[in-house]
Amino acid sequence: MRGSFLYIFGGIMDYRKTVIDKLKEVDSIKDIDIESILEIPKDSSMGDFSFPCFRLASVFRKSPDAIANEIAAVIKTDLNIKKIEVVKGYLNFFINKSKMMEETFEKIFSLKERYGFSYIGEKKNVIVEFSSPNIAKPFHIGHLCSTVIGNSLANIYEALGYHVIKVNHLGDWGTQFGKLMVAYENWGDDEKLKEEPIKELLRIYVKFHDEAEENPSLEEQARYRFKLLEDGCEKETQLWEYFRTMSLKEFEKIYRRLNISFDSYAGEQFYSDKMPEVISLLEEKGLLVDSQNAKVVNLDDYDMPPCLIVKSDGASIYATRDIAAAIYRVRNYHFDKNLYIVGTPQALHFKQFFKVLELMGYPWSSDCRHIGFGLVKFKDKKLATRKGDVINLEEVLDESVARTLDIMKQSASEVDDYTKTSEIVGIGAIIFTFLKKTRERDLIFSWEDTLNFEGETGPYVQYSYSRAKSILRKANFNENTPYDCDYLKEEVEIDLLSKLSKFGEMILEAAKRDEPSVIARYAVNISQTFNSFYNANRVIVEDKNVMNARLNLVYAFSIVIKNALALLGIEVVEIM
RNA sequence: GUGCCUGUAGCUCAGCUGGAUAGAGCAACGGACUUCUAAUCCGUAGGUCGGGGGUUCGAAUCCCUUCAGGCACGCCA
Structure with missing residues (x-):
C-alpha cells in the first residue's frame, strides 16, 4: 500500500524509502523491521529521519550508540541523503534539501489546485x-x-x-x-x-x-x-x-x-x-424476537441492549x-x-x-x-439565547460577519467589497472553529477564540493568504518568473517549503482518521511559518535572483493554503 | 448499576504506530510599523501530562486501579 503512495506523492515519502533501502542494505540489521522503527524527529535540527537503535541493543549486546556508529560507518551519503549523524543512540539522516525544494516547487506549480491530491480512491x-x-x-x-x-x-x-x-x-x-x-x-x-x-x-x-x-x-x-x-x-x-x-x-x-x-x-x-x-x-434469518409487544433483535451475546425494530403499535x-x-x-x-x-x-x-x-x-x-463528534458548549453566555436553549444559527453567522466587518474597518487594508469579504471571513471563522479541534472533543465556543486578532483562527489563515497574494500583486509576479532554490538560504524558507511538501500526507492522514482538524492545524502551521518568513525577510528586494526565488515561495504557499482551506470548505479572499 | 468518552500551562487545544529538553494559540509582561496590509512578527514567564501502581532500555502515549466530569443505556432520533 505504501508503495503506491510513494508513486503518487513523491516529496518526503520518496526520501523515507531511500533511507529504508539504505538501512536494509546493512547486513547486520536486514532482518529488523526498519520501516516501523524509522521515525521523523520533532526538531529538524535532529535530521529529517531518525533511526533509534535502542531496541537493537539487547539483540547485539552493544550500546545503542555503538550500533548507530557501526551502521553509520557502512552507509554512504548520496544525492538524496546529504548527511548522517549519530546522536545519543539515534542515527539521524539529513536529506538533500535543495533537491527536495526543487521537486516540491515543480509539483506545486504543475498541479496547482490539484496539488496534494491523489488517486488512491479511484473507482471507489x-x-x-x-x-x-x-x-x-x-x-x-x-x-x-x-x-x-x-x-x-x-x-x-x-x-x-x-x-x-x-x-x-x-x-x-x-x-x-x-x-x-x-x-x-x-x-x-x-x-x-x-x-x-x-x-x-x-x-x-x-x-x-x-x-x-x-x-x-x-x-x-x-x-x-x-x-x-x-x-x-x-x-x-x-x-x-x-x-x-x-x-x-x-x-x-x-x-x-x-x-x-x-x-x-x-x-x-x-x-x-x-x-x-x-x-x-430479519425474520428469515431468525433474528427477530417478540418482546413486550414489540419486535427486537437480541444483542445480549455482544453485551448490548436489544435493538428495537418494530414498535408495539406496529x-x-x-x-x-x-x-x-x-x-x-x-x-x-x-x-x-x-x-x-x-x-x-x-x-x-x-x-x-x-x-x-x-x-x-x-x-x-x-x-x-x-x-462522532462532541457537544458545543458556550463560554460566552450571550451567545445562548433563551427560549429553550435554542440557538439561532443565522444569528450566529450574522454576528460573526458583523464582528468581522468591525475589525476590517479598523484595519488599514484596501478592501474593495466589505460586504462580500466580511461574509467570507466571518463564515470561514465559524467553520474553522468547528474544524480545528479533534472531532470527539466537546467544543467550547467563544468569540475570542473564533475571531481574535491574533491566534489560531480562520481569519489568521485567510489573512496569511491575502498577504501572500498582496506581495505577488505588488511585484507583478507571473507564473513564468524563474526560480533558483539555491537562493533560498534562510532556515525559515527551507522550513516553509519542506512543510509545503507534506501536504499530500496530511490529506491521507486526515482521511485515515476521518479528522478534518489535521488539515486545519496544518493550515495554521504553514501560515505561522509563512508569517515568520515574511516578517523576517523582505520579498521584494534588489537582488533579482533572491526576489524571484522568494516570490515563487510565496506563490507556492498561496496555492497550498488555498487548497487546504478548500478542503475545509472555506473560501479565500484576495484582500482583507 | 452497566457501558463509552474526557482529564496535558490560568483559558482553549496539539502531541502519529511508546522514543531524544512535553508543543501551539489566547490571556500576562517586554519589544518591532519612514520599508511587501501590525488581523503580523520577535522575546519573557507559565506544566507533579488528574492521582497511584505496573510493563519497558524509555510512558502524556500501553495495562491495572482510583478520583473527577460528561454522555448513553427499547417503543424519540
Whole structure:
C-alpha cells in the first residue's frame, strides 16, 4: 500500500524509502523491521529521519550508540541523503534539501489546485451522510457540526480520488409529525408559518407537549395521525409535504451561505416503504424476537441492549430505517465506505445497528462507520439565547460577519467589497472553529477564540493568504518568473517549503482518521511559518535572483493554503 | 448499576504506530510599523501530562486501579 503512495506523492515519502533501502542494505540489521522503527524527529535540527537503535541493543549486546556508529560507518551519503549523524543512540539522516525544494516547487506549480491530491480512491464510492436536520425543528448547533465536518470529509475523500455521495438524511419521518398535525390543527397560524416556518412549527410543537401533560389523549391522537401518514392517507401526506417544504426552504438558506450542496436528500421517509423487506429479512434469518409487544433483535451475546425494530403499535423506528437505508445504499451505490457524521451520544445506536447488519450476514457492515463528534458548549453566555436553549444559527453567522466587518474597518487594508469579504471571513471563522479541534472533543465556543486578532483562527489563515497574494500583486509576479532554490538560504524558507511538501500526507492522514482538524492545524502551521518568513525577510528586494526565488515561495504557499482551506470548505479572499 | 468518552500551562487545544529538553494559540509582561496590509512578527514567564501502581532500555502515549466530569443505556432520533 505504501508503495503506491510513494508513486503518487513523491516529496518526503520518496526520501523515507531511500533511507529504508539504505538501512536494509546493512547486513547486520536486514532482518529488523526498519520501516516501523524509522521515525521523523520533532526538531529538524535532529535530521529529517531518525533511526533509534535502542531496541537493537539487547539483540547485539552493544550500546545503542555503538550500533548507530557501526551502521553509520557502512552507509554512504548520496544525492538524496546529504548527511548522517549519530546522536545519543539515534542515527539521524539529513536529506538533500535543495533537491527536495526543487521537486516540491515543480509539483506545486504543475498541479496547482490539484496539488496534494491523489488517486488512491479511484473507482471507489464513499457515502458521507451528514447534516441531517429534523424537519420542523430548528437547525441547531449540532447539525452545524455535522454539516461542516461532513462537508470537509467529503472534500478530503474527493481529493483522494474517491467518488463521494453526499447524503442529507433528513429527519422527515416519525411520530413527531403526528404531533405536529394535531398541534397545527389546534393552534397553528398560517401567516406566521409562512414568515418563519421553523419558529412557528417549534412553537406549536412545544405547545403540544405542554398541553399533552394535561391531556394525554393528545399523544394518542398524534400516534394515530402518524399511523395514517404511514398508511399514505391523503390529508396527512399533504400536511407532511407542507411542513417539509417550508422547513427545507429555511435550511437551504444556511447551506447556501456555507456553500454546501448534497447529492441526495433521501431522508427517513424515503425508506419508509423499504421496511417490510427489512423486517422479513430479519425474520428469515431468525433474528427477530417478540418482546413486550414489540419486535427486537437480541444483542445480549455482544453485551448490548436489544435493538428495537418494530414498535408495539406496529410503527417503524429509526433503527429499522437506518438498516433499510444501508441496504438501499449498498445496492445502489456499491459503497466502499459508508460514513455517518452524527454526534457521539448516538454511538450505541450505531454499534447496535452495525451489529444487526453483521448478523444479517452482510460483510459490508464493517465498511459502515460512525464518525462522532462532541457537544458545543458556550463560554460566552450571550451567545445562548433563551427560549429553550435554542440557538439561532443565522444569528450566529450574522454576528460573526458583523464582528468581522468591525475589525476590517479598523484595519488599514484596501478592501474593495466589505460586504462580500466580511461574509467570507466571518463564515470561514465559524467553520474553522468547528474544524480545528479533534472531532470527539466537546467544543467550547467563544468569540475570542473564533475571531481574535491574533491566534489560531480562520481569519489568521485567510489573512496569511491575502498577504501572500498582496506581495505577488505588488511585484507583478507571473507564473513564468524563474526560480533558483539555491537562493533560498534562510532556515525559515527551507522550513516553509519542506512543510509545503507534506501536504499530500496530511490529506491521507486526515482521511485515515476521518479528522478534518489535521488539515486545519496544518493550515495554521504553514501560515505561522509563512508569517515568520515574511516578517523576517523582505520579498521584494534588489537582488533579482533572491526576489524571484522568494516570490515563487510565496506563490507556492498561496496555492497550498488555498487548497487546504478548500478542503475545509472555506473560501479565500484576495484582500482583507 | 452497566457501558463509552474526557482529564496535558490560568483559558482553549496539539502531541502519529511508546522514543531524544512535553508543543501551539489566547490571556500576562517586554519589544518591532519612514520599508511587501501590525488581523503580523520577535522575546519573557507559565506544566507533579488528574492521582497511584505496573510493563519497558524509555510512558502524556500501553495495562491495572482510583478520583473527577460528561454522555448513553427499547417503543424519540
